[in-house]
Amino acid sequence: MTAAAPGRLTGIPPEAFATAARRIMARCDELSRVSADDGSITRVYLSPEHARVNRLAAEWMREVGMTTRMDAAGNQLGLLRAAEKDAPVLMLGSHLDTVIDAGRFDGILGVLMAIETVRLLRVPGAELGSWRSPFPFGIEVAAFSDEEGTRFGKALLGSSAVAGQWDESWWDLTDADGITVREAYREFGLDPGRIGEAAHTSEQLVGYLEAHIEQGPELDRRSEPLAVVSSIASARRFQLSVEGEARHAGGTPYDMRRDALLGASEAALAVERICSAEHHIIGTVGQLEAFPGAVNVVPGEAKFSLDLRGEYDEKRDAVWQRISRDLDEIMGRRHLRWRAREVHQAPALFCDPLLQDVMAQGIGSTLPKGSAEPVTLFSPAGHDGMTIGSVTPVGMLFLRNPDGISHHPDEAVSAPDVALGLRAFAEAVAHRGAEPVS
Amino acid sequence: MTAAAPGRLTGIPPEAFATAARRIMARCDELSRVSADDGSITRVYLSPEHARVNRLAAEWMREVGMTTRMDAAGNQLGLLRAAEKDAPVLMLGSHLDTVIDAGRFDGILGVLMAIETVRLLRVPGAELGSWRSPFPFGIEVAAFSDEEGTRFGKALLGSSAVAGQWDESWWDLTDADGITVREAYREFGLDPGRIGEAAHTSEQLVGYLEAHIEQGPELDRRSEPLAVVSSIASARRFQLSVEGEARHAGGTPYDMRRDALLGASEAALAVERICSAEHHIIGTVGQLEAFPGAVNVVPGEAKFSLDLRGEYDEKRDAVWQRISRDLDEIMGRRHLRWRAREVHQAPALFCDPLLQDVMAQGIGSTLPKGSAEPVTLFSPAGHDGMTIGSVTPVGMLFLRNPDGISHHPDEAVSAPDVALGLRAFAEAVAHRGAEPVS
Numbered sequence: 001m002t003a004a005a006p007g008r009l010t011g012i013p014p015e016a017f018a019t020a021a022r023r024i025m026a027r028c029d030e031l032s033r034v035s036a037d038d039g040s041i042t043r044v045y046l047s048p049e050h051a052r053v054n055r056l057a058a059e060w061m062r063e064v065g066m067t068t069r070m071d072a073a074g075n076q077l078g079l080l081r082a083a084e085k086d087a088p089v090l091m092l093g094s095h096l097d098t099v100i101d102a103g104r105f106d107g108i109l110g111v112l113m114a115i116e117t118v119r120l121l122r123v124p125g126a127e128l129g130s131w132r133s134p135f136p137f138g139i140e141v142a143a144f145s146d147e148e149g150t151r152f153g154k155a156l157l158g159s160s161a162v163a164g165q166w167d168e169s170w171w172d173l174t175d176a177d178g179i180t181v182r183e184a185y186r187e188f189g190l191d192p193g194r195i196g197e198a199a200h201t202s203e204q205l206v207g208y209l210e211a212h213i214e215q216g217p218e219l220d221r222r223s224e225p226l227a228v229v230s231s232i233a234s235a236r237r238f239q240l241s242v243e244g245e246a247r248h249a250g251g252t253p254y255d256m257r258r259d260a261l262l263g264a265s266e267a268a269l270a271v272e273r274i275c276s277a278e279h280h281i282i283g284t285v286g287q288l289e290a291f292p293g294a295v296n297v298v299p300g301e302a303k304f305s306l307d308l309r310g311e312y313d314e315k316r317d318a319v320w321q322r323i324s325r326d327l328d329e330i331m332g333r334r335h336l337r338w339r340a341r342e343v344h345q346a347p348a349l350f351c352d353p354l355l356q357d358v359m360a361q362g363i364g365s366t367l368p369k370g371s372a373e374p375v376t377l378f379s380p381a382g383h384d385g386m387t388i389g390s391v392t393p394v395g396m397l398f399l400r401n402p403d404g405i406s407h408h409p410d411e412a413v414s415a416p417d418v419a420l421g422l423r424a425f426a427e428a429v430a431h432r433g434a435e436p437v438s
Numbered sequence: 439m440t441a442a443a444p445g446r447l448t449g450i451p452p453e454a455f456a457t458a459a460r461r462i463m464a465r466c467d468e469l470s471r472v473s474a475d476d477g478s479i480t481r482v483y484l485s486p487e488h489a490r491v492n493r494l495a496a497e498w499m500r501e502v503g504m505t506t507r508m509d510a511a512g513n514q515l516g517l518l519r520a521a522e523k524d525a526p527v528l529m530l531g532s533h534l535d536t537v538i539d540a541g542r543f544d545g546i547l548g549v550l551m552a553i554e555t556v557r558l559l560r561v562p563g564a565e566l567g568s569w570r571s572p573f574p575f576g577i578e579v580a581a582f583s584d585e586e587g588t589r590f591g592k593a594l595l596g597s598s599a600v601a602g603q604w605d606e607s608w609w610d611l612t613d614a615d616g617i618t619v620r621e622a623y624r625e626f627g628l629d630p631g632r633i634g635e636a637a638h639t640s641e642q643l644v645g646y647l648e649a650h651i652e653q654g655p656e657l658d659r660r661s662e663p664l665a666v667v668s669s670i671a672s673a674r675r676f677q678l679s680v681e682g683e684a685r686h687a688g689g690t691p692y693d694m695r696r697d698a699l700l701g702a703s704e705a706a707l708a709v710e711r712i713c714s715a716e717h718h719i720i721g722t723v724g725q726l727e728a729f730p731g732a733v734n735v736v737p738g739e740a741k742f743s744l745d746l747r748g749e750y751d752e753k754r755d756a757v758w759q760r761i762s763r764d765l766d767e768i769m770g771r772r773h774l775r776w777r778a779r780e781v782h783q784a785p786a787l788f789c790d791p792l793l794q795d796v797m798a799q800g801i802g803s804t805l806p807k808g809s810a811e812p813v814t815l816f817s818p819a820g821h822d823g824m825t826i827g828s829v830t831p832v833g834m835l836f837l838r839n840p841d842g843i844s845h846h847p848d849e850a851v852s853a854p855d856v857a858l859g860l861r862a863f864a865e866a867v868a869h870r871g872a873e874p875v876s
Binding site for chain 1: 537538539586587588591652653654655671673675683684685686687688689690691692694697699700702703704706707710713714720722723724725726727728730731732733734735736737738743745747817818819820839842843844845846
């Protein structure tokens with residue numbers, strides 16, 4: 001890696017990045033108004049809002065000279081062809097779906113930066129008014145349709161289809177209204193039988209690059225705008241339930257209680273105690289509910305979620321074993337039963353060395369000569385690259401996220417950081433363009 | 439108090455109590471089928487089920503010679519007149535509403551025992567086929583309409599109206615569907631403007647006696663079927679909320695988290711730790727929920743309930759102060775804010791010495807000569823007597839509740855215990871009848 005590498009985009013005036021960054025910020029605002037909820041941002045898979053943002057993204061893709069299509073999984077794709085018709089593509093992208101009451105940038109920023117990157121890099125095509133890729137590969141921008149898993153509980157549905165990793169059991173997943181993925185596909189106008197057509201093969205892809213806000217405070221703490229991502233967290237998610245006995249709150253002395261909520265409370269605190277003692281392991285209990293949930297009834301049941309992430313699969317699994325042993329002790333002592341259902345597992349995704357290198361060169365081109373090496377960060381948050389990584393090399397760029405606030409309306413990124421990030425991202429693509437296709 | 443006091447009901451053959459107990463058990467079964475839920479018992483205030491059980495209770499009251507009316511608060515009342523037209527009444531009763539997924543006996547048993555007591559004690563009236571009270575007071579059986587507070591969160595609405603303690607602010611309480619008490623009254627066919635007509639004055643009442651399952655394990659542990667109640671718990675209920683910051687579960691390191699759920703979890707455990715170290719104090723967190731409640735978001739808010747009961751108001755309040763100090767420490771350390779809204783407060787109700795005495799005599803009449811004094815218990819559970827106690831002396835009888843299971847489908851009482859309890863209860867009324875009216 002070389003800091004302060006010479007930029008390859010010397011023909012682009014510096015103000016072009018600032019102009020593009022302003023357009024990106026304005027479009028983040030525009031997309032934020034496409035929401036299922038008034039006054040907050042919620043946009044889930046296969047919803048009317050999903051269709052609306054796909055149409056907007058397609059329009060913006062065509063505006064920079066791409067041909068567009070929505071694939072069999074509802075992902076919006078745009079293609080900037082290479083000179084050679086059958087050349088593979090470098091995929092650039094992120095996702096347009098959101099969590100409930102989301103911020104404006106998570107995913108969205110990466111899609112818009114990919115589109116602006118195309119605008120910056122494209123060269124005139126053979127036909128009048130057409131544009132093409134200047135590289136021996138095409139550029140495909142992917143606006144993934146479901147990364148967050150907000151509607152069906154299962155994350156990364158959109159990119160899983162692109163990676164050819166669709167699991168037939170997912171058709172029967174249901175949303176809060178009991179609608180299955182299969183039914184939602186049909187209602188959206190998609191044919192479940194054609195899901196396989198969304199798949200890309202390794203041969204069709206040169207790699208995948210994504211820009212994303214950090215979703216954590218590291219860059220802000222270090223006063224750095226950009227980072228190369230080294231790997232994406234290994235993750236496991238569990239739904240846990242604790243069973244005790246529902247009893248009258250007044251009449252049941254403590255020695256006769258089997259209070260499921262107190263067991264779950266101890267469990268949540270144990271997760272914090274165990275994980276916070278480890279490096280690069282984080283566990284979160286985001287959901288917890290007591291049943292029957294009456295003011296005057298000792299809870300007979302409690303349900304809670306556990307989201308466990310780590311840099312390495314082995315360490316993550318060792319921590320889960322340790323949590324399990326603690327739960328055995330807690331629940332045994334309280335005469336409760338517990339069980340865990342694993343609802344998600346993803347191995348750690350290590351970013352490709354070449355794509356980490358071009359990303360570092362891209363960041364380097366934004367730094368003054370003699371600067372230190374660009375920051376490299378591990379991503380505890382999941383990203384579409386986790387699935388795309390199964391078919392092609394992945395590289396990622398992180399942009400500074402003030403105070404690390406994410407999945408929240410206060411989520412932010414600054415326009416100057418977006419301008420810098422866009423320059424680094426476009427430079428990285430150009431650096432990749434200078435390397436052999438495969 | 440005298441154990442093994444001679445029974446006053448020598449004219450009643452012992453098998454009459456067993457027959458009545460069997461009828462009570464069958465009617466508990468019959469009422470259990472009047473439920474808003476298939477396969478479980480849920481019967482809330484001002485619901486169609488409320489109307490149906492009132493009609494059944496009225497029918498059974500008339501069958502034993504009472505005149506019936508539904509009062510302005512939806513309570514079902516039956517009157518067995520005294521010989522003298524304007525004589526005051528001794529009120530016997532309990533409630534017909536239930537918690538969600540309730541047992542068959544809580545409240546219901548007391549209403550049915552009151553009706554059978556009338557059947558056992560009534561004497562022929564002046565008119566052919568009519569019946570009257572054998573005492574210088576009438577007997578009024580009250581089937582209260584709302585003791586549990588299941589629908590509107592506020593307990594004891596029915597008996598509060600009878601005690602003339604209705605609070606005008608209650609009209610605006612809402613149920614889970616946003617329906618106010620006022621609207622529910624009108625829908626049920628009641629006129630909110632006439633609520634005052636439900637009130638009884640002290641002059642109209644000789645006292646109030648109630649039989650109830652224990653809702654705790656004390657009698658079962660002591661292998662005793664019946665107890666005199668000395669007092670009903672002092673209670674306070676709070677809705678607490680903890681405010682932190684919702685953050686991305688992956689990207690937010692532990693030192694930047696302000697996890698409201700972990701604060702609430704520590705709070706629930708603090709309630710257990712503090713209360714279990716005290717005698718006759720019990721605190722329960724029955725509801726707890728985290729928001730936004732997503733698997734991958736650090737909870738920014740948590741809400742939970744606290745039900746706090748004690749034998750004495752002062753000690754209960756001192757324990758609440760101690761819990762508050764612990765919450766200050768927990769939330770301060772975790773950079774969370776907390777607040778509590780008190781939604782219910784009831785002082786301890788001490789049962790009337792005379793009515794405790796007649797109840798002990800009633801129990802004594804069921805015991806072999808030379809037995810020990812009847813058991814006396816404090817009731818950590820609330821009862822209609824808490825409000826009725828503001829206008830007239832209160833006495834209560836507890837029946838053994840196997841394993842103390844209450845507010846649960848497994849709630850039980852045995853037919854032999856009901857027969858014994860009925861005999862003790864009827865004897866107690868007869869003993870009260872032998873004392874001056876006021």
